[in-house]
Amino acid sequence: MKISGARAVIQSLINEKVDVVFGYPGGANMPIYDALYDYQDKIRHILVRHEQGAVHAAEGYARVSGKVGVCLATSGPGATNLVTGIADAMMDSVPLVCITGQVATSLIGTDAFQETDVIGITTPITKWNYQITSASEIPDVFVKAFYVSKTGRPGPVVIDIAKNAQFEEIDFYYPENFSLEKYKNVNKFTKEEINKAAEIINQSEKPLIIAGHGVIISGGQNELEKLAKKASLPTAVTLHGLSILPVDHSLYVGMVGMHGDYSVNKLTNESDLIIAIGMRFDDRVTSALSKYAPEAKIIHIDIDEAEIGKNLKPTVSLTGDARSILVELIPLIKENNHKEWFAEFERLKKVEEDVQKKREKKFKDKITADKVFKILSEKTQGKAIIVADVGQNQMFAAKYYKYKIFNSFITSGGLGTMGYALPASIGVKVAIPDSLVIASCGDGGFQMTIQELGTIMQEKLPIKILIFNNSYLGMVRQWQDLFFNKRYSSTYLKNPDFLKIAEGYGIKSKRVSELSQLNMSLDEFLESKDSFLLEVVIEKEHNVFPMIPVGAGVDEVMLE
């Protein structure tokens, strides 16, 4: 039986077990939307308010479901509105299939209405992209797109479908067991490399694991814990590695990087071995590379060969899936004890805590974001999923919420996309509806995708929205404070009445500006069965510390 290309698209999605699509209709994808109308029982379509919302929602969905996130946009502006989210997914290794409508093949290249070169625009920010101009291409392209997006190091794929291909009819047949020679063996590590890595670990006196997003993607958290336990290895995480281990785990020492823990940053440069697992030594992690871990041998484990040696030359590299590598490594690791080395972390942790206490005294009558996350941690027992936006609020969320469950911190790390949290939280809530999902935003980032309140309203998603309002673009203001002589150029925000905005969308809301009211307000926020927007008016000039200034080494981390 022949079916239209548009139906073939939907049928392909069903074959890929897609049950949620985030999207926005327009001229060039209308046949697909028309076909979708007949499949509402199989595919839930979530109508966003802007295509950027669709792609971030798809990212949030993918990050917590382990499935490929799917979004659907029309040609021209619909497609270009996806660009930020596609770039975000590329940086953060998020598997997405983004489907864009395109003008009819006969019009391509004529500067037709809503025509844009989507393939040209998205080439540098996708793992793969393809323009379909004939319906017969649909099954083969879709099976390849899903395979590519989720295999090896995950990433976004764009499929651009000309309108005529959506109308044409084909005999539908979906390929089975598709694979590419390229990805047949992602585990390229050798037995010799494993042996060498084990030998170095067994000899190390001051080892430090830095676990990143790759451990979460590979599902290697249990193996990571086994390795760390067996050899008594202090385990730190990157921003995307947060929540691999619960923060109260005896082997967990904290987060690395620009706003990471004081102890971890300081001791990176005393360590004699960095075991980097599923992370890429990005500049926010290493700061000045020339001053990074001068005493340490480096074991670098990553699935992406191009990450090995890109920033830092490893002593031994193991290319492959993090979990598979850890499985091979663990039997060769000798039991060990690094008590004194752990004590160093404890000692420096105390140093940071003492300075932190002094700072708390200075702000003792004020609401600050760290206080909010500390109280939230207690009230939720660290079991919420925090979807953090970008900036100061993000670093406070990373540092002060006590993550107890696996993969419960979702944020835009690589691209640092303000406006990520609200739409991403939609995808997270749709994927795991029984979890407590908190979108945590600054007043700046929230207004970048504020329109997605409409999606939350329409889909009746009980997402908790936290806005930290300091009437500033806080992180930029902090840099102006520290490095630009307090010249607050264009960082003051005159904000709207967020409660009235929430009211307009039928979302319950509250504002809290007095510390004495904070506890009660957070109770109300958490107890609400519906979505709830809590605006927390925080101290205007409160900075995030520790901080490593740009150009400094990780051990030059500032405590205040």
Place this chain on the structure above:
Amino acid sequence: MIKTVQYNIVCENKPGVLHRVTNILLKRKINIETLTAFPIDNRAISTINFTSNIDEKKIENIAKQIKKIIEVIEVSFVVIN
């Protein structure tokens, strides 16, 4: 130290592969000095060869980045001088 490097790519003969290769170079502000591309193997496969002047620290990584392109089958490089 800047070196002149010749990269030899074997890839599927499909639209957009050269675009992906040049994107990798453009992102790093690398100019192409010479370039040839032609189909082999009954036109299913293509070879792309180019030379560029590149910081020696980046030579190997660029080969690895090119290898990540889905349609690319093999990449090799020769440092000419």
